[in-house]
Amino acid sequence: MKTKLLLFSVITTLLVTTTQAQDRTSVNAMNSEISDNLDLRAIASIFGDSRDLDDFERRLNDPKAQISNLDLNNDNQVDYLRVVESVESNTHLIVVQAVLDRDVYQDVATIDVERDRNNNVQVQVIGDVFMYGDNYIYEPVYYTTPVIYASFWRPSYRAYTSRWNWGYYPSYYYTWNPFPVFRYRNNISICLNSYNSYNYVNLRRSNRAVVLYNSRRSNGYERLYPDYAFSRRNVAVSNRYELEQRRTSSRVETSAGRRTSDSNNRSATDNTRGSRTAQTSNSGRYESQGRTRSENATNSNRIATRTENNRYSTRTSGETTTANGRSDRSYSQNRGTTTTERESQRSESPRANSSGRSNSENSLPSRRESTPRDYSQNRSSSAPQTAPQRQESSSRGNSGRGSETRSNSNQRGSSERSENRRS
Numbered sequence: 001m002k003t004k005l006l007l008f009s010v011i012t013t014l015l016v017t018t019t020q021a022q023d024r025t026s027v028n029a030m031n032s033e034i035s036d037n038l039d040l041r042a043i044a045s046i047f048g049d050s051r052d053l054d055d056f057e058r059r060l061n062d063p064k065a066q067i068s069n070l071d072l073n074n075d076n077q078v079d080y081l082r083v084v085e086s087v088e089s090n091t092h093l094i095v096v097q098a099v100l101d102r103d104v105y106q107d108v109a110t111i112d113v114e115r116d117r118n119n120n121v122q123v124q125v126i127g128d129v130f131m132y133g134d135n136y137i138y139e140p141v142y143y144t145t146p147v148i149y150a151s152f153w154r155p156s157y158r159a160y161t162s163r164w165n166w167g168y169y170p171s172y173y174y175t176w177n178p179f180p181v182f183r184y185r186n187n188i189s190i191c192l193n194s195y196n197s198y199n200y201v202n203l204r205r206s207n208r209a210v211v212l213y214n215s216r217r218s219n220g221y222e223r224l225y226p227d228y229a230f231s232r233r234n235v236a237v238s239n240r241y242e243l244e245q246r247r248t249s250s251r252v253e254t255s256a257g258r259r260t261s262d263s264n265n266r267s268a269t270d271n272t273r274g275s276r277t278a279q280t281s282n283s284g285r286y287e288s289q290g291r292t293r294s295e296n297a298t299n300s301n302r303i304a305t306r307t308e309n310n311r312y313s314t315r316t317s318g319e320t321t322t323a324n325g326r327s328d329r330s331y332s333q334n335r336g337t338t339t340t341e342r343e344s345q346r347s348e349s350p351r352a353n354s355s356g357r358s359n360s361e362n363s364l365p366s367r368r369e370s371t372p373r374d375y376s377q378n379r380s381s382s383a384p385q386t387a388p389q390r391q392e393s394s395s396r397g398n399s400g401r402g403s404e405t406r407s408n409s410n411q412r413g414s415s416e417r418s419e420n421r422r423s
Helices: 002-031 040-049 053-060 148-152 181-191 207-216 220-224 240-348 350-360 364-380 387-401 406-422
Strands: 080-088 091-101 104-115 121-127 137-141 197-201
Touching: 040 053, 040 104, 040 121, 040 137, 040 181, 040 197, 053 080, 053 091, 053 148, 080 207, 091 207, 091 220, 104 148, 104 207, 104 220
Parallel strands: none
Antiparallel strands: 080 091, 091 104, 104 121, 121 137, 137 197
């Protein structure tokens, strides 16, 4: 009983795991864009470089070039692409098919090669509707006439059909794992022949090729996964070209939005820096103005102080001068009084004169003035007429000594005149 329970639990676990794995594979297939894994321009490029269709198939599956990145059967290996051709008159229909399983194929692209009456060859590479949408067509313009054209219109030409199949591949081929889409695009940009041009059109030129293709179309993958059609994967666009244009516009808008946001951020940063600079300059200006004002105030205070000092010194000097004038006036008055007394004493007795001279020698000012005056008085008895002249000369000498200030000289002059009048 226990063994049965264990077996039942193991079987249940295996079934659940298998179901989850299948669901995961389906989800991945639904979310992936199949048309990103095979660029039709690369098919057109190697078609113009090939010698014949056998060489063209070899180039399609070259592990070194890795033109294809398709993994439709989800086995984590790039699918082998085989080439099948149909011919009618001057029209060659070349079909590129992905080998998915034994006798299961899926058309991925067709090449219409048609020659008109003027021997002009027209080539169009058309993407399968299931994978690329309606009317996804490229017209290559080769810079030189491809060598493969010469093999198509030989008299004994037979339509090419690949001899390789599921599990049976050429010796040069080996499988490789699919790459991320961005890496595949970088690889294709290197593989494209830059001398050629690849023009997109939405009109198929050969009606005969359309008839031939409708009778030979293989759609094994489409029958297995009908919901994976391009029209259901991308509802808003009709084919891969419009899808690529929309992607490009969205990238441009995104880049423009990023640039706008970056510019806005830069402008905001610049504004912030400008405001900071303005604030700094204003603060510096205010500081300089404050310094200037303080310096002006200091200078004005200094000027006011100097003015007050000058005024104080002027006042002090005036007061000093006034005081000196007063002192000189008092001195002159005292001197006039002493002179009158001395003269009266001299006129009374010679002894008083001698005693007055001895008393006047005790003070320096009286000694300086008394000596010539005594001398003049001594000579007054003998020459009374010359005494006033000598007294006037002595008074001039005394006034010359006091000529330091104008006020003193005037006062002394007036005092001397009064003395002369008295004498």
